[in-house]
Amino acid sequence: MSASPLADELRGIPNPFRSGITRDAWDPDWVDVPEIHAGVSASICEEVAAIRRLGGSRGVLVYGAPGSGKTHLLNRIRRWCLHEGALFSGFRLQCAPQTLWRHLRREFASDLLEPLPDGSRQIERLLAAGEDRIRQQCGFALARVLSHWREARFLPECESWLRGERLPQPVLAEMGIAEGGELEEEAEEEARRILKELIALAAPAPVVLALDQIEAMQSDSQDPRGLKALGSAAAALRDESNNLVLITCVQTSFMPPTWIVSTKSAWSWRIWTFTRPGNSSSRGSRPSRRFAATDSGRTSPCGLSPNMRSATSWCAAAPLWPGG
Numbered sequence: 001m002s003a004s005p006l007a008d009e010l011r012g013i014p015n016p017f018r019s020g021i022t023r024d025a026w027d028p029d030w031v032d033v034p035e036i037h038a039g040v041s042a043s044i045c046e047e048v049a050a051i052r053r054l055g056g057s058r059g060v061l062v063y064g065a066p067g068s069g070k071t072h073l074l075n076r077i078r079r080w081c082l083h084e085g086a087l088f089s090g091f092r093l094q095c096a097p098q099t100l101w102r103h104l105r106r107e108f109a110s111d112l113l114e115p116l117p118d119g120s121r122q123i124e125r126l127l128a129a130g131e132d133r134i135r136q137q138c139g140f141a142l143a144r145v146l147s148h149w150r151e152a153r154f155l156p157e158c159e160s161w162l163r164g165e166r167l168p169q170p171v172l173a174e175m176g177i178a179e180g181g182e183l184e185e186e187a188e189e190e191a192r193r194i195l196k197e198l199i200a201l202a203a204p205a206p207v208v209l210a211l212d213q214i215e216a217m218q219s220d221s222q223d224p225r226g227l228k229a230l231g232s233a234a235a236a237l238r239d240e241s242n243n244l245v246l247i248t249c250v251q252t253s254f255m256p257p258t259w260i261v262s263t264k265s266a267w268s269w270r271i272w273t274f275t276r277p278g279n280s281s282s283r284g285s286r287p288s289r290r291f292a293a294t295d296s297g298r299t300s301p302c303g304l305s306p307n308m309r310s311a312t313s314w315c316a317a318a319p320l321w322p323g324g
Contacts, residue, residue, distance in 0.1 A: 051206040090210035097229035105191035109162040
């Protein structure tokens with residue numbers, strides 16, 4: 001084939017390496033490279049699919065160096081979920097510990113409202129549950145807002161309310177809902193309740209909640225409040241959900257000494273370590289041993305539950321790649 005026809009053929013193929021780093025889980029310019037961590041994405045999809053058969057909630061921890069493909073993986077999981085009827089929400093953790101639940105609510109609602117390529121939105125899948133189930137599953141305010149949305153009433157106001165934004169009292173009165181709590185603690189509790197109800201309303205369909213760059217929750221190495229808040233939120237989501245896969249992504253350099261997990265009952269985790277693509281000694285990623293953190297809220301002196309510390313030590317002692 002001559003150079004000119006080849007150039008014409010290649011011109012119509014998106015270049016997946018035009019940008020070195022995938023921006024986020026909803027990157028509009030993302031182009032999949034199927035060979036990057038194909039086994040890991042297949043295993044995560046199996047975890048999601050298992051929820052339809054077995055129920056329960058699951059956790060996946062992915063850690064690796066910057067540029068190793070963690071966010072690329074989330075984009076692939078997002079595309080698979082939307083194709084298979086699972087709800088997907090993926091975003092970076094960029095908030096203070098005392099506003100974590102409001103951040104989760106805002107970003108989750110924003111992803112539900114995000115227009116998809118076919119023009120639909122994920123929130124429409126929740127509305128398919130039907131009015132009776134919405135009234136049974138949701139609190140009065142959320143059920144009222146979803147009813148307005150279904151009838152195409154107060155659409156901008158419904159979007160703002162779902163994200164947790166404050167609405168003027170006259171608008172709330174016209175919508176037939178009460179104003180939320182003024183105190184910070186009340187706002188956090190309301191956000192937690194709304195998020196829990198939205199996740200439950202999707203059942204039996206799985207919900208994938210992917211939290212990227214969780215190291216941002218601890219800006220100061222001497223201040224563990226951000227990670228403690230995240231650990232408490234993860235435990236609450238586990239206890240209060242029966243159709244959730246929680247994916248957390250963190251950089252390798254951050255994870256070993258500082259990852260905190262506090263649980264009240266068994267929580268099943270699967271861990272993958274990533275390295276940068278292009279390492280000649282690696283052809284993919286493989287999971288660590290499966291384990292359950294069952295420390296009943298106890299943590300070890302280094303801040304890790306005993307089982308989490310054991311799994312972390314195993315990963316560190318048995319690196320997946322030479323020199324990794």
